[in-house]
Amino acid sequence: MKIDWAALGSVFGVSLVITVALVALFTLGIMGLSRRERAAAQGDSATLAVTGAYACFAACAAAVAYGISLIVA
Numbered sequence: 001m002k003i004d005w006a007a008l009g010s011v012f013g014v015s016l017v018i019t020v021a022l023v024a025l026f027t028l029g030i031m032g033l034s035r036r037e038r039a040a041a042q043g044d045s046a047t048l049a050v051t052g053a054y055a056c057f058a059a060c061a062a063a064v065a066y067g068i069s070l071i072v073a
Contacts (some may be wrong), residue, residue: 022063029056 030045034054039046 018063022060025056025063026060029053029060032056 030053032049035049036046036053039049
């Protein structure tokens with residue numbers, strides 16, 4: 001059996017980058033929702049932060065759905 005180390009390294013690199021990007025995107029969504037809480041406590045509106053948070057969560061959900069579709073197909 002011969003292992004294609006270049007392909008294995010490529011898969012590892014792409015997986016690492018995608019994982020870090022998804023975690024960062026989810027973290028941005030959490031930060032946006034926490035800004036909404038902070039703004040509500042101060043009596044302000046944080047509609048841009050909430051919209052950005054929901055967009056981050058939607059992008060995370062889309063990436064997970066795409067990954068599941070790749071696994072199933």
